[in-house]
Amino acid sequence: MGNIEMGFDLHMDLVQLLSPSGEISKAASNSARDIERLVQFYRAMTRTRIFDNKAISLQRTGQLGTFASALGQEAIGVGAAAAMEERDVLVPSYRDHAAQFYRGMAMSECLLYWGGDERGSDFKNARGDFPNCVPVATQAPQAVGAAYALMARKEDRVVVTFIGDGGTSNGAFYEALNMAGVWKTPVVFIICNNGWAISTPRELESAAETLAQKAVAAGMEGRQVDGNDVIAVHEVVRRAIDKARSGGGPTLIEALTYRLGDHTTADDASRYRDPEIVRAQWTREPIARLRAYLVSEGAWSKEQEAELHKACAEEVDREVAAYLHASPLNSDAMFEHLYAKLPDTLQWQREEARRFAQRSANGDGNGHV
Amino acid sequence: MSEITLVEAVNLALARAMGEDKDVLLLGEDIGVNGGVFRATNGLQARFGRERVIDTPLAEGGIAGVAVGMAAMGLKPVAEIQFSGFIYPAIDQIINHASRMRNRTRGRLTCPMVLRSPCGAGIHAPEHHSESPEAMFAHMPGLRVVAPSSPARAYGLLLASVRDPDPVIFLEPTRLYRLFRQEVEDDGVELPLDACFILREGADATVVTWGAMVPETLAAAEKLEEEGVMIEVIDVATLKPLDVETILRSVEKTGRCVIVHEAPRTAGFGAEVAAEIAERALYSLLAPIKRVTGYDVVVPLAKLEKQYIPSVDRIVDGVRQVMEAS
Numbered sequence: 001m002g003n004i005e006m007g008f009d010l011h012m013d014l015v016q017l018l019s020p021s022g023e024i025s026k027a028a029s030n031s032a033r034d035i036e037r038l039v040q041f042y043r044a045m046t047r048t049r050i051f052d053n054k055a056i057s058l059q060r061t062g063q064l065g066t067f068a069s070a071l072g073q074e075a076i077g078v079g080a081a082a083a084m085e086e087r088d089v090l091v092p093s094y095r096d097h098a099a100q101f102y103r104g105m106a107m108s109e110c111l112l113y114w115g116g117d118e119r120g121s122d123f124k125n126a127r128g129d130f131p132n133c134v135p136v137a138t139q140a141p142q143a144v145g146a147a148y149a150l151m152a153r154k155e156d157r158v159v160v161t162f163i164g165d166g167g168t169s170n171g172a173f174y175e176a177l178n179m180a181g182v183w184k185t186p187v188v189f190i191i192c193n194n195g196w197a198i199s200t201p202r203e204l205e206s207a208a209e210t211l212a213q214k215a216v217a218a219g220m221e222g223r224q225v226d227g228n229d230v231i232a233v234h235e236v237v238r239r240a241i242d243k244a245r246s247g248g249g250p251t252l253i254e255a256l257t258y259r260l261g262d263h264t265t266a267d268d269a270s271r272y273r274d275p276e277i278v279r280a281q282w283t284r285e286p287i288a289r290l291r292a293y294l295v296s297e298g299a300w301s302k303e304q305e306a307e308l309h310k311a312c313a314e315e316v317d318r319e320v321a322a323y324l325h326a327s328p329l330n331s332d333a334m335f336e337h338l339y340a341k342l343p344d345t346l347q348w349q350r351e352e353a354r355r356f357a358q359r360s361a362n363g364d365g366n367g368h369v
Numbered sequence: 370m371s372e373i374t375l376v377e378a379v380n381l382a383l384a385r386a387m388g389e390d391k392d393v394l395l396l397g398e399d400i401g402v403n404g405g406v407f408r409a410t411n412g413l414q415a416r417f418g419r420e421r422v423i424d425t426p427l428a429e430g431g432i433a434g435v436a437v438g439m440a441a442m443g444l445k446p447v448a449e450i451q452f453s454g455f456i457y458p459a460i461d462q463i464i465n466h467a468s469r470m471r472n473r474t475r476g477r478l479t480c481p482m483v484l485r486s487p488c489g490a491g492i493h494a495p496e497h498h499s500e501s502p503e504a505m506f507a508h509m510p511g512l513r514v515v516a517p518s519s520p521a522r523a524y525g526l527l528l529a530s531v532r533d534p535d536p537v538i539f540l541e542p543t544r545l546y547r548l549f550r551q552e553v554e555d556d557g558v559e560l561p562l563d564a565c566f567i568l569r570e571g572a573d574a575t576v577v578t579w580g581a582m583v584p585e586t587l588a589a590a591e592k593l594e595e596e597g598v599m600i601e602v603i604d605v606a607t608l609k610p611l612d613v614e615t616i617l618r619s620v621e622k623t624g625r626c627v628i629v630h631e632a633p634r635t636a637g638f639g640a641e642v643a644a645e646i647a648e649r650a651l652y653s654l655l656a657p658i659k660r661v662t663g664y665d666v667v668v669p670l671a672k673l674e675k676q677y678i679p680s681v682d683r684i685v686d687g688v689r690q691v692m693e694a695s
Contacts, residue, residue, distance in 0.1 A: 339535050
């Protein structure tokens with residue numbers, strides 16, 4: 001329902017092509033039903049979830065720092081990343097490894113990042129993609145600037161950027177939307193509305209009926225999509241990317257999902273939300289939904305499921321080993337990429353750091369308490 | 370060669386940089402058709418087009434963020450913040466992203482951008498137009514912080530800043546924009562971003578200063594010369610990274626040091642200069658270091674700004690104190 005009293009209607013239809021029970025909508029095109037691609041989406045979402053489980057257990061056993069799981073939000077990252085070309089640019093937030101993995105980020109890179117090692121953001125693939133962005137919403141204007149650069153150079157590339165529901169309350173988000181609207185930059189903004197900004201629920205973030213309608217004030221198209229429906233996410237993002245690529249300017253997409261896990265491993269969501277509601281949300285999650293559809297189409301079997309889990313577990317184990325056996329960092333790493341060339345005034349500081357170099361990553365033997 | 374003002378030198382350097390590198394572009398509020406509120410970008414949009422001289426919406430944080438995104442994609446944006454009092458929303462992007470993009474991606478993405486802003490008091494401007502924020506930026510690892518004090522140094526330092534592969538904060542003293550003219554050759558020759566400039570040699574005391582306080586300090590030097598005191602005047606020019614060696618060599622020669630800046634005293638950049646001297650040249654000192662700075666007060670509105678900005682008399686007095694101290 002829009003705001004009828006004010007004389008305008010901002011209502012946006014929610015795009016859903018796959019119901020929570022796995023029934024496909026009549027509105028789904030033949031290309032949207034491409035089984036081979038849907039199997040690929042299924043594999044990618046499962047791979048992310050198995051990684052997340054492992055990452056959390058690594059954190060719980062002291063082998064990883066604070067980690068932000070994508071549990072329940074896999075469809076947004078996979079659906080969006082699958083709509084991008086390799087040459088396009090991803091400007092992520094910090095919970096977007098479903099998309100990053102799809103674009104070729106190694107799991108070991110993700111683990112290095114959360115394990116406290118800058119080398120995790122030196123991606124082997126998709127080297128134009130931005131690193132994770134922790135200060136909420138600050139990535140949004142950067143995405144606009146990146147898109148402006150691609151547009152100015154007449155490169156056939158677009159930018160896709162993610163933000164959370166909480167991030168849409170931030171001034172940087174509004175400034176970015178506004179600038180993108182004025183300049184018609186080739187950028188697609190995707191809001192992963194998972195209902196929670198740590199402990200702050202969606203209704204305390206905004207009185208707007210939808211977050212997608214924030215597009216209206218910036219003069220751009222807004223769409224709302226079921227973010228647990230990978231088919232719909234892919235369709236809506238693909239259209240927005242096509243539009244951006246052909247000079248049609250930016251789009252804001254609100255993808256409705258639910259944060260099934262804690263905000264991060266440092267959070268305990270049971271302090272502020274009802275476990276019953278979370279249990280109910282499990283009936284809507286994206287992986288079971290797509291599996292139900294694939295099984296109903298005869299495109300997925302128990303054997304395939306078992307093989308997929310085995311393959312993912314093996315990959316995760318390999319990547320965890322690569323992470324745990326990464327070459328040690330020495331203190332020079334703090335200095336070597338600070339500037340293109342280290343200024344003379346920093347040379348002695350690098351020397352001093354070397355002189356007092358810690359004998360192990362734990363800092364023992366060095367006077368730290 | 371012609372005699373031009375500091376703001377004209379900024380314009381000349383920007384035009385030069387844009388002419389020699391098509392990746393250089395300008396963005397900011399009112400910088401296009403209007404040529405900037407101080408006319409620093411006058412005529413550049415007509416010459417280089419609207420895509421390269423962008424009139425942005427009124428959003429300083431957004432301007433800085435957009436510049437970061439452009440720079441990470443390989444452009445060389447020069448963003449203008451209209452007045453230094455409006456620079457604070459941009460600090461989020463500068464400290465969290467511009468200054469560390471290279472480090473956090475191990476050099477995969479970089480941030481070759483310049484953030485230009487007028488700064489300082491003394492032009493009877495309204496509230497929030499007279500800030501001297503250099504110390505905040507000097508505290509941020511990964512940046513360069515530059516403050517020109519003459520047309521020639523504005524030209525050479527700005528060219529170097531645009532060409533530099535890392536982010537530069539370029540703080541232009543509004544009071545000097547049209548204070549005097551100087552011959553500047555548009556030869557594309559840059560000045561170093563890691564060196565102080567000795568503007569006047571002297572054996573009795575070293576006076577370290579930068580930006581808007583340079584003309585006052587040079588005037589003080591003239592006055593002191595009449596008293597037979599010869600001061601060495603150092604224009605820091607690039608505050609970060611600081612060319613400590615030039616300052617230390619001078620202090621070792623003179624044995625006395627006065628530091629002059631317009632920004633408030635506490636945790637001002639003068640404290641950093643004093644600390645370096647104390648750590649590394651204490652035994653050369655014949656007298657305690659003296660700071661002549663803005664007071665620890667809110668920079669006043671127009672009626673009192675001359676009471677706030679360090680004057681020639683205060684600088685002379687500061688030098689006399691270090692001369693009499695031993």
